[in-house]
Amino acid sequence: MSTITKDGVSSPAAAKASPAKPRRGLRGSPTFNFWLFTGPFLIGLAIFVYLPILWSLYLSFFEARFTVTPSEFIGLDNYVTMLTDEEFIRSLVTFTIFAVFIVPLTWGTSLGLALMVNRLRFMRAFFRSVFFLPTAVSYVAASLVWKMSIFSGVRFGMMNTFLSLFGIDNTAWLASPDPPWYWLVILTVRLWLQAGFYMILFIAALQNIPQELYEAASIDGAKRGWQTFWHITLPQLRATSTAVILLLLVAAYQAFDEFFNLLNKTTWGRPPLVELYYKALGDSQDYGAGSAGALILTVLICLVTLLQGKFLGFGRGEESK
Amino acid sequence: MSAFRNSNFDRRTALRAALGLAAAGGLAACGSNTGRSSSGGGAGLTQYFHAYGEAGTEQAIKRYAKAYKESNVTTQWITGSNFESKLFASLLTDKAPDCFEFHPQLQMIESGQVADLTDLIDPVKDDFNPADIQSHTVDGKIYGIRMIDDPQFFFYRPSLFEKAGVEVPQTLEELAEAAAKLTTDKVKGAYLGNTLHSMINPLIWSAGAQHLDEKNQIAYHTDAVVDGFKQLRKLFTSGDLLLDAPTDFWDPSALNQGLTAMQWCGMWAMPQMQEALGDDLGIFPFPKVGDAGKQSVYNGGWSMFVNAKGKNLEATKEYVKWLWIDQKEYQEDWALSYGFHIPPRTSIAASAEKLKSGLPAEGVKLFNEFGHFDNIGWTQASITALEDVLANSVRKGADPDKELTKADAKVNKELKKLFG
Numbered sequence: 241m242s243t244i245t246k247d248g249v250s251s252p253a254a255a256k257a258s259p260a261k262p263r264r265g266l267r268g269s270p271t272f273n274f275w276l277f278t279g280p281f282l283i284g285l286a287i288f289v290y291l292p293i294l295w296s297l298y299l300s301f302f303e304a305r306f307t308v309t310p311s312e313f314i315g316l317d318n319y320v321t322m323l324t325d326e327e328f329i330r331s332l333v334t335f336t337i338f339a340v341f342i343v344p345l346t347w348g349t350s351l352g353l354a355l356m357v358n359r360l361r362f363m364r365a366f367f368r369s370v371f372f373l374p375t376a377v378s379y380v381a382a383s384l385v386w387k388m389s390i391f392s393g394v395r396f397g398m399m400n401t402f403l404s405l406f407g408i409d410n411t412a413w414l415a416s417p418d419p420p421w422y423w424l425v426i427l428t429v430r431l432w433l434q435a436g437f438y439m440i441l442f443i444a445a446l447q448n449i450p451q452e453l454y455e456a457a458s459i460d461g462a463k464r465g466w467q468t469f470w471h472i473t474l475p476q477l478r479a480t481s482t483a484v485i486l487l488l489l490v491a492a493y494q495a496f497d498e499f500f501n502l503l504n505k506t507t508w509g510r511p512p513l514v515e516l517y518y519k520a521l522g523d524s525q526d527y528g529a530g531s532a533g534a535l536i537l538t539v540l541i542c543l544v545t546l547l548q549g550k551f552l553g554f555g556r557g558e559e560s561k
Numbered sequence: 562m563s564a565f566r567n568s569n570f571d572r573r574t575a576l577r578a579a580l581g582l583a584a585a586g587g588l589a590a591c592g593s594n595t596g597r598s599s600s601g602g603g604a605g606l607t608q609y610f611h612a613y614g615e616a617g618t619e620q621a622i623k624r625y626a627k628a629y630k631e632s633n634v635t636t637q638w639i640t641g642s643n644f645e646s647k648l649f650a651s652l653l654t655d656k657a658p659d660c661f662e663f664h665p666q667l668q669m670i671e672s673g674q675v676a677d678l679t680d681l682i683d684p685v686k687d688d689f690n691p692a693d694i695q696s697h698t699v700d701g702k703i704y705g706i707r708m709i710d711d712p713q714f715f716f717y718r719p720s721l722f723e724k725a726g727v728e729v730p731q732t733l734e735e736l737a738e739a740a741a742k743l744t745t746d747k748v749k750g751a752y753l754g755n756t757l758h759s760m761i762n763p764l765i766w767s768a769g770a771q772h773l774d775e776k777n778q779i780a781y782h783t784d785a786v787v788d789g790f791k792q793l794r795k796l797f798t799s800g801d802l803l804l805d806a807p808t809d810f811w812d813p814s815a816l817n818q819g820l821t822a823m824q825w826c827g828m829w830a831m832p833q834m835q836e837a838l839g840d841d842l843g844i845f846p847f848p849k850v851g852d853a854g855k856q857s858v859y860n861g862g863w864s865m866f867v868n869a870k871g872k873n874l875e876a877t878k879e880y881v882k883w884l885w886i887d888q889k890e891y892q893e894d895w896a897l898s899y900g901f902h903i904p905p906r907t908s909i910a911a912s913a914e915k916l917k918s919g920l921p922a923e924g925v926k927l928f929n930e931f932g933h934f935d936n937i938g939w940t941q942a943s944i945t946a947l948e949d950v951l952a953n954s955v956r957k958g959a960d961p962d963k964e965l966t967k968a969d970a971k972v973n974k975e976l977k978k979l980f981g
Contacts, residue, residue: 393805
């Protein structure tokens with residue numbers, strides 16, 4: 241069949257419209273397809289998330305030491321125990337201190353890295369990869385490197401070797417809460433591990449800012465640098481920043497690996513999950529109290545997330561801004 | 562035309578292949594790590610061991626298991642520092658081990674987790690160290706078979722002591738003074754472990770106290786123990802203690818690498834220390850605390866327990882009896898061929914040539930003269946309560962008397978649950 245047009249340009253032949261075949265049996269059913277694709281996920285969710293949550297709720301009303309099928313109902317005793325437990329309350333304070341430092345620090349570092357990498361004319365991909373690579377390292381492995389190599393308390397620890405050049409004595413970074421050098425170790429390891437991931441989010445957002453805005457600002461006399469950053473870049477990154485802060489906050493609540501590995505069985509520097517681990521899965525094996533603590537923590541996370549959404553506007557539609 | 566061009570074939574074949582692989586993987590997993598060929602008969606048994614630091618121990622345990630012809634015995638060699646957590650968690654599931662090593666603790670008996678092994682041990686009861694039997698006995702029933710006794714004491718470098726003009730300390734004050742004199746810009750005076758947790762038991766005994774009295778009531782909260790914690794705090798903040806070492810007290814690296822002049826450790830590490838330091842090695846017990854105190858040695862160790870809720874209870878008891886009662890050759894090999902441990906069977910200990918002279922003999926002497934064993938009523942919750950006291954009062958600077966009072970509440974709660 242000829243496809244020559246009046247202009248002499250070849251155009252693809254129109255596809256022959258095939259008559260729509262009625263789909264046969266279950267494969268044609270949207271309901272079947274829905275369950276086919278979402279069913280396994282929902283079953284997994286039910287078995288590994290909802291059932292354990294319900295079982296935790298059940299356990300929290302029972303005396304459940306060394307058993308997950310308890311028989312002694314004790315009402316709200318486990319909740320009272322956890323809410324009056326000095327160490328559990330202290331762990332919530334620890335989390336708050338941690339979040340207060342790590343959230344803005346990671347936000348600032350990742351934004352700074354993104355701005356820096358985004359401005360590069362050469363080797364942008366290389367530096368993007370270099371900063372992103374730590375994201376692939378496990379928290380446990382990184383914690384052990386930090387503990388045994390960089391911040392080891394002995395004279396051949398990397399940081400102590402460096403400080404000895406200035407005549408500074410060995411520091412036991414993790415042994416004592418006075419002064420609390422352990423925070424330096426924890427913050428640096430987490431910053432190294434996660435700044436690269438958030439940098440990628442910021443780079444994506446930076447690349448979505450229309451250049452016309454900067455051009456218009458330039459015509460209006462805005463100076464490049466701080467002024468443009470403050471009045472154009474930062475407001476344009478608002479949605480990404482809010483999402484990053486939310487993710488960082490949730491990640492801070494989930495802090496476990498580095499605290500568990502760096503601060504072995506100390507009574508200080510325990511975030512809630514480490515405290516609950518010691519209570520429920522550690523030596524005490526008190527699944528009742530642990531479950532009560534887990535549910536208290538869940539409620540707290542929900543409240544904080546809602547409050548954060550309210551103050552920072554996460555999830556609010558564009559029209560309501 | 563190749564069948565692979567057919568898209569239907571592709572999808573279905575891929576699905577079938579994936580399912581086949583998954584099934585094969587599952588089957589492969591079932592057959593792994595038994596330590597023996599698949600031709601062995603009888604029930605399949607599983608045993609849990611924590612990872613010992615001495616080279617060759619894992620292979621030894623698997624070799625013993627392989628030599629047992631009545632059952633396939635799979636060994637789970639659990640690395641990491643949280644053996645207890647993994648053991649306790651698995652005991653709640655269908656995948657619980659049939660037998661496992663641990664320390665005698667009443668809560669495991671009370672919750673029906675460990676089986677009564679009296680009938681296995683009774684015929685040879687007189688051949689066991691009586692203190693080992695006592696520490697595993699509740700209401701006349703014996704619940705575990707001791708595999709090894711592990712005395713813990715201070716190891717020191719006599720050459721460094723001589724150079725600093727220091728005598729072996731007899732009291733905790735003298736230990737702190739010695740640590741100060743031994744500290745140089747390269748070497749710290751003493752290493753007590755990163756957490757210092759291993760100091761708790763000997764501190765209590767050296768202060769003339771006990772964890773619990775005969776009526777199973779708190780006996781550790783005394784003025785001497787409070788004073789002991791205060792002295793440890795002074796030592797901790799003196800700058801004469803090695804802190805944050807790459808490995809903990811159970812590993813001899815700190816002493817072997819010249820980071821410290823004396824280190825708290827166990828007899829298991831003696832061969833490694835002798836290899837690294839030769840004759841420049843001595844031992845002494847935990848010094849006394851206060852005038853009424855007495856030097857002490859912690860007789861740690863590991864025992865074999867049988868899961869009372871296991872599916873193969875009788876077969877497991879037979880295996881445990883075979884290995885830890887009948888096979889004296891393996892028991893001796895386990896105690897003496899890797900690290901040094903004291904065999905709990907007196908007949909094996911008496912014939913152990915490696916323990917008859919030199920430093921090992923000195924270790925046995927300290928074990929017999931100053932040794933204290935675990936109290937079966939002193940459970941994990943109580944252990945954790947006193948670990949918190951140490952962390953707060955020694956490492957954090959809180960008042961030990963107040964911290965002990967807080968611990969009393971937790972321990973009493975535990976005792977109430979155990980003894981009513």
